Amino acid sequence: MSDIITVDNVSKAYGGVKANVDISISVKEGSITGIIGPNGCGKTTLFNSIVGYHPIDSGSIKFDGQEISNLVVGDIARLGMLRTFQQTRIYSKMDCVDNMQISVSHRKGSRSGLFASRRGEIRERAEHLLEFVGLYSKRNLISGDLSFGQQKLLEFAMALMNQPKVLLLDEPTAGINPTLINGLIDRLHKANQELGITLCVIEHNMRVIMNLAEHIYCLSNGKMLADGKPEELQSDQRVIDAYLGGH
Amino acid sequence: MIKKNTLITYGGLALFGVFGPILFPDYTLSIAYLWMMVLMASTWDILGGQMGYNSLGNITFFGAGMYISAIVQVTMFYDGGMAEYTSAMGSIKPEFTDSEYFSGLYLGIICAGIGALLLSLIFSTFMFGLRGPYFAIGSLGLAIAAAELTITMDYVGGASGISMPLFPGEIEFRSTFFYILCFILAALAHFLLRWLYSTQFGLAINAIRDDEDKAEAMGIPTLVYKQIGWGIAAFFMGCIGAIAGNMAGFIDKEVAYPIPTFGIFMVAMVLLGGKGTLWGPVIGAIIFHVIKETTWTYLLNLQWVALGLILIINIVYFQQGLMGWLQTKYPEMFGIVVDESQKTSKSEAK
Numbered sequence: 318m319s320d321i322i323t324v325d326n327v328s329k330a331y332g333g334v335k336a337n338v339d340i341s342i343s344v345k346e347g348s349i350t351g352i353i354g355p356n357g358c359g360k361t362t363l364f365n366s367i368v369g370y371h372p373i374d375s376g377s378i379k380f381d382g383q384e385i386s387n388l389v390v391g392d393i394a395r396l397g398m399l400r401t402f403q404q405t406r407i408y409s410k411m412d413c414v415d416n417m418q419i420s421v422s423h424r425k426g427s428r429s430g431l432f433a434s435r436r437g438e439i440r441e442r443a444e445h446l447l448e449f450v451g452l453y454s455k456r457n458l459i460s461g462d463l464s465f466g467q468q469k470l471l472e473f474a475m476a477l478m479n480q481p482k483v484l485l486l487d488e489p490t491a492g493i494n495p496t497l498i499n500g501l502i503d504r505l506h507k508a509n510q511e512l513g514i515t516l517c518v519i520e521h522n523m524r525v526i527m528n529l530a531e532h533i534y535c536l537s538n539g540k541m542l543a544d545g546k547p548e549e550l551q552s553d554q555r556v557i558d559a560y561l562g563g564h
Numbered sequence: 565m566i567k568k569n570t571l572i573t574y575g576g577l578a579l580f581g582v583f584g585p586i587l588f589p590d591y592t593l594s595i596a597y598l599w600m601m602v603l604m605a606s607t608w609d610i611l612g613g614q615m616g617y618n619s620l621g622n623i624t625f626f627g628a629g630m631y632i633s634a635i636v637q638v639t640m641f642y643d644g645g646m647a648e649y650t651s652a653m654g655s656i657k658p659e660f661t662d663s664e665y666f667s668g669l670y671l672g673i674i675c676a677g678i679g680a681l682l683l684s685l686i687f688s689t690f691m692f693g694l695r696g697p698y699f700a701i702g703s704l705g706l707a708i709a710a711a712e713l714t715i716t717m718d719y720v721g722g723a724s725g726i727s728m729p730l731f732p733g734e735i736e737f738r739s740t741f742f743y744i745l746c747f748i749l750a751a752l753a754h755f756l757l758r759w760l761y762s763t764q765f766g767l768a769i770n771a772i773r774d775d776e777d778k779a780e781a782m783g784i785p786t787l788v789y790k791q792i793g794w795g796i797a798a799f800f801m802g803c804i805g806a807i808a809g810n811m812a813g814f815i816d817k818e819v820a821y822p823i824p825t826f827g828i829f830m831v832a833m834v835l836l837g838g839k840g841t842l843w844g845p846v847i848g849a850i851i852f853h854v855i856k857e858t859t860w861t862y863l864l865n866l867q868w869v870a871l872g873l874i875l876i877i878n879i880v881y882f883q884q885g886l887m888g889w890l891q892t893k894y895p896e897m898f899g900i901v902v903d904e905s906q907k908t909s910k911s912e913a914k
Contacts, residue, residue: 368781394783406781408774411767412901419767423783431792432763439764457901479782 321346321483321515322367322398327376327386329359329366336362338539339376344483349509349516351530351547353523355559359539360519361403364485368400369393381482395424397482401489403519405468409461413452413471416460417443420475443478450474450504466493470501477508483515484508490522502528527551535559573843581747585740596743596811598853599750603804604826605833605845606753607797612831613839614766615793616773617695621703622801623827624687624710625680627820629802630809631714632679633672634726637810640668647719654727654814662732673745673806680802681795688791695776704823711821725816728809742811749807753800758842760796769793773840829856832871836878838885847886 322344329337336359344350352360366373369390378386385393408416418439433439447453450470455463460471469492476484489505490498502525508514520526526533527547534544537559543550550556581599585592604622611617638649641664642656649656660668687706694702715723731738760766768789771779780786809815821827829852837848852874859870882889891898 391780391783391785394781395785399783400781402778402781406775406778408771408778410774411770415767415770419764419771419779419784420782421764423785430764431768431788432760432765434763435767459900475782 319346320344321381322517323377323379324363324367325377325379327363327366327378328374329362329371330374335539337366337373340536340539340541342534342541342544344515344517345532346515347509347513348532349505349518349530351526351533352517352519352536353521353526353533353550353556354536354542358536358559360536361487362539363536364400364487364519368398368485394479397422397424398485399476399479399481399483400485401472401476401487403487403491405465405472407460407468407472407475409459411460412458413447413456413460413463414440414443416471416475417447417478420478422479422481446474446477447471449477449507451500466497469493470497473501473504477512477514480512481514483517486516486518488519488521490520490525498522498525505529581751585743589736592739592743593811594857596739596746598850599743599746600804600808601826601829601833601853602846602849603746603750603753603800604830605837605849606750606757606842607800608830609834609839609841609845610757610769610793610797611790612834613841613844614761614773615769615790616776617790618697618700618831619703619794619797620700620827620831621706622797622830623821623823624703624707625684625798625801626805626808626822626826627707627710627714627817628683629676629680629805630815630820631720631726632802633669633676633806634728634809634815635720636672636675637665637668637729638726640664640671650719650721650724650726653721653724657727657730660729660732665729665732668729669810672810673803676806677799677803680798680805684794684798685791688787688794692787692790707821707823707827711817711823714820715817721816723817725814725819727814728812731810731813742807745807746804749800749803754842754846756796761842765789765792770840832875832878835885836874836882838882838887838889838891841885841887841891844885844887851886 320343324340324342326339326341327337328335328339340363352363354360365371367378369385369388369392373386376386377384380393380396380398383396385396408419418435421439444453444456447456450473452467452470452474455467460468463471469489473489490501493501505516506529509516518526518529530547532544533547533550535542535550535556542559543553543556545553584595608619608622611619635646639646641660642649642658644656691699691702691706714720720726733741768779768784771784772786772789776786805820809820812819833848833852834845835848836852837846838844855874856867856871859867863870878885884892891900
């Protein structure tokens with residue numbers, strides 16, 4: 318498997334705060350990669366750098382072999398790399414089906430014209446994916462009226478609707494109740510295996526990330542602390558120290 | 565797929581549109597202004613309601629269209645040219661034949677629309693860098709700047725304005741003719757918007773309204789959608805500006821850039837009717853126009869007080885406008901589904 322995302326020695330500082338220092342990670346095509354680390358260690362900053370939310374100070378980010386560190390958010394999204402937000406973001410005054418329908422891919426060559434009709438194939442796929450995340454019965458509700466957990470599922474479904482190559486998920490299980498979390502892990506696996514979407518997941522819930530990811534990076538204080546397979550990290554003393562406040 | 569109620573509404577409006585000026589010939593121009601205001605409100609709502617960009621500068625395209633059309637109408641068949649025509653301050657009255665007048669007028673209206681559309685594309689390159697209140701103030705500045713620029717340009721008569729070419733027919737026919745133009749243009753705009761809002765375009769601008777950053781992160785080409793939305797509004801504002809200029813017969817800065825009246829009315833009408841809906845601006849414009857005309861006739865000197873009162877009632881009791889109020893009160897009428905189980909459990913929790 319080749320690398321689809323290659324982050325090479327990326328640094329990003331906000332004024333005097335060094336949020337990321339010489340971070341290098343690589344995400345293999347078709348894999349599920351995890352990023353963990355204590356609060357404020359720079360995980361979301363790294364995500365923001367990858368999807369083009371802000372310019373990086375130094376380093377290089379490649380997506381599918383193409384340098385993307387100089388592109389802006391919309392361009393990168395249209396290349397096929399999407400992210401979800403830690404603070405869930407949906408179109409809160411539209412109903413769920415509309416939220417889904419507008420999330421179709423805007424990549425070149427995709428069939429969604431500016432003035433395309435909303436009936437037919439798009440609608441079917443939207444409803445199918447809503448069923449996949451378990452929101453079919455809520456499909457006609459205004460999305461802002463859904464509960465937080467349901468909004469999170471909707472945001473996940475919207476990302477799938479876009480048929481991205483890579484999906485960056487920022488804490489997909491935060492705020493979701495424990496029974497729903499198991500279902501979500503299943504769906505993430507399915508999205509990865511059946512739809513072939515490469516996943517890169519920030520997660521605080523250790524049970525989730527250990528079950529999900531094939532390879533995990535652990536950040537601490539803006540620096541790369543360790544990386545490896547889940548079982549390797551679980552026994553890594555540096556990781557345990559970082560999480561228990563030993564840094 | 566069109567519902568029965570919608571058909572009845574269209575039928576009623578069409579009947580009124582056709583028979584209104586026949587039954588009330590004295591009010592022909594007033595009803596023409598009604599359709600003009602319906603068009604202004606509907607096209608303002610593309611950005612203001614559906615996309616969440618409150619533009620206070622759409623009137624710029626109205627004035628620009630008016631002047632573009634005047635230039636086309638005069639220069640096309642008058643050999644002396646625009647500068648000579650305007651410097652004579654209305655004393656030159658070229659004798660246009662009927663066909664010259666009407667072909668000049670139609671071409672003027674089309675050029676006004678296209679010219680306004682092009683202007684909106686130019687403005688969009690820097691205006692859409694602004695969001696929220698900054699866009700509102702910026703677009704207002706655009707309108708004021710356009711108005712001030714106009715009076716410095718001697719080519720279009722500067723502060724002394726332009727006398728438009730004389731309408732060749734009878735005075736009654738003149739009213740009816742411009743009435744028909746206004747009615748057709750408003751109907752065209754309405755059906756175009758009706759179709760647009762049913763496509764992906766409608767969802768895209770709604771998405772921009774709800775969360776523009778998210779829309780961008782999902783790869784929606786937001787700038788393109790914003791440009792199209794504003795461009796459509798500009799096109800129709802340009803066309804209606806050209807018609808309004810010819811209806812008025814004389815144009816200058818005050819006629820072309822009525823910022824404190826039409827510029828604000830179009831926003832007030834949409835807020836009254838309910839923004840972000842297809843019918844809100846139409847209903848708002850009709851109610852607003854009827855109240856405005858009535859108070860202008862029967863409450864002279866108090867008309868602005870009356871309009872202020874409407875705005876206050878609007879803000880205090882109908883924040884979402886009439887359509888928004890109806891939608892919250894009778895959601896099932898609009899096909900909006902409310903989760904009843906959640907609703908009751910919430911009220912029980914209180």
